[in-house]
Structure formats: C-alpha cells, structure tokens
Amino acid sequence: MKCEEAQEFITALVDNQVSDEERSLVESHLKDCQRCRFSYEQEQALKREIGAAGARLHAPVELRSKILSDRRIFPDSERSSGTWTERIFPAWPFPRPALALALAVVLILPILYFTRTPSEPISLAALEIQKKIIGGEVSVRKASNPDELRKWQIRAVNGEFAPMEYDLSSMNMLPAGGAGEEINGRKMLVTYYTGKGLSVTCFTFLGTEEDAPKSVTVFFDNAKRITFYTFSKDGFNAVLHRKGNVICILVSKIPMDELLAIVRAQARPS
Amino acid sequence: MKRALTREAFSREAMGYLDHLYRVAVHLVKEPQEAEDLVQEAYVRALGSYEQFSPGSNLKAWLTRILYNFFFDNYHQKRRWVSVEDGAAEKEGSSYWERVPTENPGPESDILLKELSTKISDALRKIPEEFRLPITLVDMGDFSYAEAAEILSCPVGTIRSRLSRGRRLLHDQLNEYVTTEEKKRVKI
Numbered sequence A: 001m002k003c004e005e006a007q008e009f010i011t012a013l014v015d016n017q018v019s020d021e022e023r024s025l026v027e028s029h030l031k032d033c034q035r036c037r038f039s040y041e042q043e044q045a046l047k048r049e050i051g052a053a054g055a056r057l058h059a060p061v062e063l064r065s066k067i068l069s070d071r072r073i074f075p076d077s078e079r080s081s082g083t084w085t086e087r088i089f090p091a092w093p094f095p096r097p098a099l100a101l102a103l104a105v106v107l108i109l110p111i112l113y114f115t116r117t118p119s120e121p122i123s124l125a126a127l128e129i130q131k132k133i134i135g136g137e138v139s140v141r142k143a144s145n146p147d148e149l150r151k152w153q154i155r156a157v158n159g160e161f162a163p164m165e166y167d168l169s170s171m172n173m174l175p176a177g178g179a180g181e182e183i184n185g186r187k188m189l190v191t192y193y194t195g196k197g198l199s200v201t202c203f204t205f206l207g208t209e210e211d212a213p214k215s216v217t218v219f220f221d222n223a224k225r226i227t228f229y230t231f232s233k234d235g236f237n238a239v240l241h242r243k244g245n246v247i248c249i250l251v252s253k254i255p256m257d258e259l260l261a262i263v264r265a266q267a268r269p270s
Numbered sequence B: 001m002k003r004a005l006t007r008e009a010f011s012r013e014a015m016g017y018l019d020h021l022y023r024v025a026v027h028l029v030k031e032p033q034e035a036e037d038l039v040q041e042a043y044v045r046a047l048g049s050y051e052q053f054s055p056g057s058n059l060k061a062w063l064t065r066i067l068y069n070f071f072f073d074n075y076h077q078k079r080r081w082v083s084v085e086d087g088a089a090e091k092e093g094s095s096y097w098e099r100v101p102t103e104n105p106g107p108e109s110d111i112l113l114k115e116l117s118t119k120i121s122d123a124l125r126k127i128p129e130e131f132r133l134p135i136t137l138v139d140m141g142d143f144s145y146a147e148a149a150e151i152l153s154c155p156v157g158t159i160r161s162r163l164s165r166g167r168r169l170l171h172d173q174l175n176e177y178v179t180t181e182e183k184k185r186v187k188i
Helices: A003-014 A020-032 A034-055 A061-068 A084-088 A096-107 A122-134 A146-156 A256-266 B007-015 B018-026 B032-048 B059-074 B107-126 B129-140 B145-152 B156-177 B181-187
Strands: A174-183 A186-195 A198-206 A217-221 A226-233 A236-243 A246-252
Touching: A003 A020, A003 A034, A003 B156, A020 A034, A034 B107, A034 B129, A034 B156, A061 A256, A061 B007, A061 B018, A061 B032, A122 A174, A122 A186, A122 A198, A122 A226, A122 A236, A122 A246, A146 A174, A146 A186, A226 A256, A236 A256, A246 A256, B007 B032, B007 B059, B018 B032, B018 B059, B018 B129, B032 B059, B059 B145, B107 B129, B107 B156, B129 B145, B129 B156, B145 B156
Parallel strands: none
Antiparallel strands: A174 A186, A186 A198, A198 A246, A217 A226, A226 A236, A236 A246
C-alpha cells in the first residue's frame, strides 16, 4: 500500500470503521512507514480533542426552558392534568377517604432524625436518604400546600435557614412533602417534589463546598458565576451548589444533564 | 416487536439528546440564536411525526436527520455537498463553551480548556461545510460512518474521504494545540 492510498484507511482506522482485511493492510503499512504512523497519531489526537470540545458544549438553559414551554412540543395535556392531589400522589391506589386518613396520620408523625457514621460525607448521606424516601423507609411530612410545608421546615431548624425552593411545575412536579434530618450533628431540610412518575428531592443545609464528595465533576456557569458540583451513586444523580452559607443538593434519577439544567436555570448567585 | 412509545415518553427520551442536537446545530448555522431556533423547530417536527419513529431504532440518528433536513430545507440555499463560505469563520472567541468538567479544575485549566474549545470551534467554522458536517457527526456525535452517511444522504465512502480531508485541513490550523504521544515523548 502506498502512503497516498493509506490516508483514508488511516482515517477509518482512527474511527474503528475498517474491515478486518483493511485493518491488516493498513497496520502492515503503518509498521513500515514512520511518516504515516505519525499521521495516524496526529489524527487520533485531533479526534480526541474534537470529541472533548464537543463534550464541553451544552445547550443553553434558556433553550431547554423554551422547548419545555413550547406547546407545540409539550401540549397542555402533558404539562398538567388531574387534580392537585392526583398530581402529588399519581399512583395512589386507595379511595379518597383512605387518602385523607393516611394524610392525617402522616401529619402528626414526628420529624425523623437519623444519625449516621461520622465518616460518611453529608452529601453522600443525602443520596442514601433519597433512596429511603423512595423505598418508603423515611416518612416525609405531607402538607396541604407548599407555603405551609416551608413554614414548618423553617420552624424545624429554629429559623436558622430556609429550604431552597424550586419551581418544577413545567415538569409537572410539585412539593409533595418534607422532612428534617440530622446528620453528624448537622441539621438538614429535605423537600420532596413528585409528579407524573418523576421525583426530585432538594436537601438544604448550612455548609460550604467542602461538603461535596471528593470525586465530583465541577461545572462553572460563566453567566451566573456559580460553581456546580455533580456526582452520582446507585443510579441517583446529584447537583450541589452554594448560595451564601447554605448548600443545596438536588437529587433525582433524572439524567444528569437535565438535572443540572434545572438547577442552573433556577440558581441565583449569592 | 417493541411497543410504541407514548407521546410523552417520546418527548422525554428525545429531550435527552438536546445537547447533542445543539452541538450539531451550532456547526450548521452561523449564529447561536439560529442554532437555538433550528433545534427547537427540529423538536417540533420530530414530535409532529413521532409515530413514524420505530421504537428500538436509533432515536439520536433519527432526530439528527430531522434537524439536518430542516436546516437543509430552511437555511441552506445551495445543493447538498457544495462548499459554502462561512461568515462566522471570522468571529473569534465563540462563547458556546461555558461548562468545564474536570476533577479538580483551577482557574488556569478552565481558561486553557475553554481556549482550546474555542480554537477548535473557530477552526471547524473555517473549513467548508462538506468537511465540517462529517467531522461534527462522527467526532462530536459518535456516529458510525453508515449513520452519518444516512443522515447526510451520501455514500459511506464519501464520509470517509471527507473526514480524511477535513481532518487534515483542521490539523493545519490546530497543529500547535493538539498533543500526540510523539510530541509528549519529545517534551520528555
């Protein structure tokens, strides 16, 4: 094989798009030709850099919001349907009186406080709590409306801080309940949003970026000048950011890109 | 045979490819706003004909083909596979790249990565569309040659030759920014 002939096969080899026969021909040429070997290395490096540049390029948050609110794509019927209670408890199998009774019981349940091993970072503990909420192992206080829940949460931490608020109505999710937790002596407020088979939990506590796990991906939003830390565990994705002296972690099974977009769209600089 | 997706499930699944479609769109049109409009309209078209999508087939490729066809029908004044002068090539410092993933990024590495991404974007915009699109689809979109050929309605061999020539054109502009193993050895 001549060098000129080899060029396109080198490209195909870089992309792993060669047949066995072509691979053997081009690899044999590369063994004998230093110039083509260098060309192969250069093309590999270039492909790698282009791929990395692409991976750093993301759709603006505003575009995502525009699409989600475009009625031609997401008609009203998908945006919200059913009564408020149906949206909060989409899969509730019991008749309305039973639901009311269950609500009443939950409302008088005390706040559950958990103590964890001192070595577990608070941010990873949040993922564990999320799992337990979904598994029904942690009781959340359900309130008749989001304002009431918020007031109750602020009282639960003696007014030291307030839960971070999110408007997830464009995704058909509303605050369904909340809880107060204590992890390694630190108070944490939990707000649980649900609807249409999706759920997102917001964890708020006093802290700094030091509370992020060691292995995270860091995203800097240039426009908002806010740094976001993303991490995953056991199928749950989490996005952490700081506002003043408060740390907020949003946890969900929603794909990381979408979750990050939600946080970025609503986060405000300190 | 797989069951058809509901419109809502389809919408949710399609939204998972938003970043990918945006990446392709910014390399098709000149202005960021045009890219956003292109992506939004592609979603409108896709949702309008979602019942034609066969569950289990490649949704990413299907959406990309819709995006490309919409671009071709509405933005493109010339026939397929003709080089066009791209005015955006003169625009230095495109600000598409704002998100920088790294284990422990310092401000310096942030700037370097952003600079490299901008250089790559500018270089891509300077090469003719016929070379730019296969590179965008294969290197950024991770499509196979066969998938890229189907999206662009051209033979697989064309994809290969355009990639080969396109990368050489790109390399001429980016040589100093691309580090090969050979260069690393020289540095040592």
